[in-house]
Amino acid sequence: MSRLQVVSGKGGTGKTTVAAALALALAREGRRTLLVEVEGRQGIAQLFGAEALPYEERKIAVASGGGEVFALAIDAERALLDYLQMFYKLGSAGRALKKLGAIDFATTIAPGLRDVLLTGKACEAVRRKDKAGRYVYDHVIMDAPPTGRITRFLNVNDEVAGLARFGPIHNQAQAVMKVLKSPETAVHLVTLLEEMPVQETADGIAELREAGLPVGRVVVNMVRPHHLDEATLRAAADERRAEVARALSRAGLGGARRGGLAERLVDPLLAQAAEHASRVELERAQRTVLEQLDMETYELPLLGAGMDLAGLYELASELRKQAGEE
Template identity: 60%
Template sequence: MAPEPLPVRCHVVTGKGGTGKTTVAAALALALAADGRHVLLVETEGRQGIAQLFDTPPLPYEERRVAVTRGGGEVKALAIDVEEALLEYLEMFYNLKRAGRALRKMGAIDFATTIAPGLRDVLLTGKIKEAVTRRRDGHRVYDAVVVDAPPTGRITRFLGVTAEVAGLTRSGPIKTQSDGVMAVLKSPQTAVHLVTLLEDMPVQETADAIAELTGAGLPVGSVIVNMATEPLLPEEQLERAAAARLTGADLAPALAAAHVHDGTAIADALAAQAVEHAQGWAAQDELRDEVAALDLPTVELPLLPGPIDVGALFELAGRLEEHLRTEVAA
């Protein structure tokens, strides 16, 4: 049996640099692909971060399977090459494939994307829209498309540049294509998810991006708090340490009972670490309140030990699956 259709089919993942948005995008693709779904994971920045996460060779400009999930689902990945996307665009709308190849030899494509930086984003969003709406034998090829998008600082511009291009012409293939892209990106089948850390700057950038996206009429999805840590102390001791009321003298008797050599110095060092940890946790908790005030669905992903590999991606995907089920039920 075919899986139930998803209410959101285009998931755009953004976040301040360093928040782990590529990792979250990959985990989200795995979560969406569970139970037999087919998902495309798209990379837009040319860093080959997806290939590194799934431990595969660098991705060419073609859709390749990178993972199989529960129930026979699969994740394919695509690293969009701007030059190839432009050639594809010229062939699709103007039947100029041969001319496009000649332009590439002349270096005209690099020249065009340099003097018109917005052209790059138009090609990227156009390819994303094509994947979201693609059909074969009357059925959608992908149940969902996940986009590892540019950072929050330019996400609104990235998603909205096609609308600007559409405003430059009243008719023709460019106008039609641009309108089609914006119809998908501004529809309920798209959601822009924001990845943040419980740190001042990422949380502030997240709030700013939400305001910009909302103002531009782009649909905001969830806030994903990445690399969240758990407190190492019980609540009562945590509050005491955060108030700097925990000292080495409080820990010294236990160390002495354990016959720890030079227990006083160790007790002082341990108390200092406990106070630092507790105060850091208190600061994170305040930022949790700020994230909650954004009034969006929120999920926390844990800080995992060691490097992120495929096993770690599936662990994060499990957390995101729970969140997705909650959102669908709501």
């Protein structure tokens, strides 16, 4: 299992939820995971019912078997101050630059610099070891930008290494890309069984592979159950009104005569059944597209009660089951 797990997906697919569930799933039996947020939305804090995350690693959950989940919201300005201190020993000077607004100016006018800092901080956490030489975190899970820009986000250090031919910037960029393009990293894509997210997933996989970045798994999120068997689905699609009315009548819901209870129930029931049948057909078509990608795929259910901490633990358990670890 790769030590850096990057989770991306089209907006609205629930990638932050999947990243959080993955962090819980990997933090089993005493392991430690770090869940990293890079977009400044504080989505992780909301999921775990915690206060807004500061720019420091904070324990936010305990997983099954005593594992621990830590979280970090990376701030580009603070990361740049760390960078200046690490490579140029500009501790007090860097703080002075921040007061002057230079740090904010630099990270705002140069989006590429922001991405360099965000990926660099995550990779530093992956490589960090304690005094005994053991990794501080068994896994680092990054709640990454959406699929449309994930390749550029992860590959930005390659561009920086090409621009800066030598020196600490070049060396740092190369060190980051060494992690991102190695078996230590896996980029997972979250999708729904809908046409646009599936197509964006297919495009994202192609772009990642072309850039030499390691693709992990596809996670199909919010999968809804199919309530009707095949025969009923076909009947719903055909809108067999008379058959449904007779079935309701046999069930004791009034006669099938005009204006009876069965008669009044037919139209709304058929409308719901036809909608369900149409959705099932669409989902099957999208599953076929995903199968053609030849990717290992996990499926997570739609939780009817909405997402809360209990739901995260449920999804984490489902991930472990599908990985054959529970």
